[in-house]
Amino acid sequence: MNTTDHTTLTARLMTLASERFDRPLAALSADDDFFHALGIDSLQALDLLTRIEETFDVEVPDYELQGVTTFTGLAEVIARRL
C-alpha cells in the first residue's frame, strides 16, 4: 500500500470512529491514542473493531491490535488484510 492509500485508509478510520463515538473529526489526529481521543473502554473498542470489519470487509484478529494505539497503526494492521 502506498503512502496516499495509507493516508486515505487512516482518514476513513478516523471518520468511522468519529461518527460511531460522536466525536468531532477535527478533534482527532492520525497519531492520537484512539482509546484516549475517543474516550472509549475495551467493550467499545470491540464495537469499533466490528464496525471496521464490516466497513472494510476484513477479518482482524484482535491480538494483532495489541500495542496498536494510533489510527495510523490501526490502518497498518487493516492494510495487511485488504
Add this chain to the structure above:
Amino acid sequence: MEEPRNPGVDRGLTSDGESPPASTAGGTTTVGTAGAFRGEALSWELAGGVLEVTLHRAPANEIGTTTLAELEGLVAALYAGAERGTVRAMILHSAVAGGFCAGADLRELYAGITARRAAGDAEAAIEAEVRGFIDRIHATFDALDQAPVTTVAAVHGVVFGGGFELALCCDLVVADKSARFAFPELRLGLVPGFGGIPRLRRDVGNAVIRDLLLTGRTLSATRAHELGLVSQLVARGEALNVARHVAAQACRFDADVTRAAKRFIKPLPAGELAREKDLFCALFTSPVVSEALRRFTESHDARPYLP
C-alpha cells in the same frame, strides 16, 4: 409486523395451583407465587408459552455464585413448566448494553481464592471448592442444554468465555451484528471450564475451535454465522425481537415431537464434558492462573491485561 409475544404475562407456571420446585436462587424466590422471577443477576417471565429470561447484572453479566444460584432456579422453573406444558420455549438474552455475557466472574473467583489462602486454607480445600463450583455449573448448563423445549439465545456485544458457553447450551443462537464470540481462557492459563468446547464440537469443525481456543481471538457475528455457529444474523438491536418470532414458531409444534427431535439431534457429549472438568481443575492449581487472575483483576486500564 405482528409481534408473536403476548402483551400480558402468562401466569402459567402456577396457574394449575401446583407448587413448582423452589428456586435455589440467591434473590427473592418468586417462581412459586407469581409465575415470574426477579433476582440480582437475572429475571424471567412467561408469556404465550415462552419463558423469556433476561440477564441484567452489570457490568457484563459475569457468572459468579449469585448468577449460578439463579440459573439453578431457572432450570427448576423451566423443567417444571415444561412438565406441565406451560413452557414450550425459552429465550435467553441480556439487558446489559455491553453484551450478552463476559463469562466467569474472575474478580469474585480471585477474591475468593485470595481470601482462602490468606486464611491459611489448604490448597486441597480450595481446589475442592473450585471443583464444587464447576460441578454445579456443569449440572446447570447440561440441564439447559438438554431442556425439553426449544431454547434460543439472543445475543449482542460480548459473548465471551462462560457467556459463550452459556449461549452454546441453547438450541439456536440469534446474534445481532454487534456480537463477538471468544474463548479467552488460555490467556489466563486455563481452558474453558463450563462445557463450551464439547458443545461447540457438535456444531463446527475442529479447526475453527483450535483457532478460537489457541489464539483467544474474538469472532464477529457475521463470521460466526458463516461458520454455522450462529443460526440467524440480524440487525443491531433486533436479536430479541427475532428470537421471539423463533420461539413463537417453536411453540406451534407438538411438544413431545420437539422433545424427541432434540434427543435425536443434540446428544450431550458427557464423556468430553467430564474430561473438560478434570482438565480445568487440574490447570486451575497452576501459579500461572493465579498470576494471570491477579494481573487481570488489578488492572484499571481501559485496555485490561490480556496476553
